[in-house]
Amino acid sequence: MWNILAPMLGPIINKLVDRIPDENARATAKEEFEKELLNAVTAASQSQTKINEIEAAHSSVFVAGWRPFIGWVCGVGILWAFIVQPIVVWVDVNFDTGLTHLSSIDTDGLYQLVLAMLGMGGLRTFEKIKGVSRETSPGKK
Known part of the structure; x- marks a missing residue:
């Protein structure tokens, strides 16, 4: 999922971060933003995995x-x-x-x-x- 989102969101992240005048703060902000985005993608993926496990264990043929x-x-x-x-x-x-x-x-x-x-x-x-x-x-x- 990250491989799909990174090319789309990368330019947006760069435009927002480029507005920060301090170069060190800009690099830190970019790193933090990408870290938070990666955490969100990972959390969504883990949630979907849990849903898939619950579906597969369900007794109804229409679910599992x-x-x-x-x-x-x-x-x-x-x-x-x-x-x-x-x-x-x-x-x-x-x-x-x-x-x-x-x-x-x-x-x-x-x-x-x-x-x-x-x-x-x-x-x-x-x-x-x-x-x-x-x-x-x-x-x-």
Whole structure:
């Protein structure tokens, strides 16, 4: 989040800080402002992490089930795009079944979503291997 905010807020911070005549006070003010902004971004990120943990532990499928739902949607989309649809088209072409149009899926967005989900799963596996996952963290009872 900081990487997104810094380029946008950097010029604003510089304009405000440039109004301070003393060079040392200007440098201190800029450092303090950036420190406070980074603390705010970190606090927001930690709050979102807590919300995500609460959502994932919820017993209702409508709250905790959206992540698995996205996984199933991606799986079904890939199944259709790479296995079912090509086989049905092959059968239609070779056996003249009369299917005139069989839709295909635009897989560009699907690839991005699947790769993001696989990346997060890979990071989770890496955490478990390194022993820093939630289950093995110090203070976990």
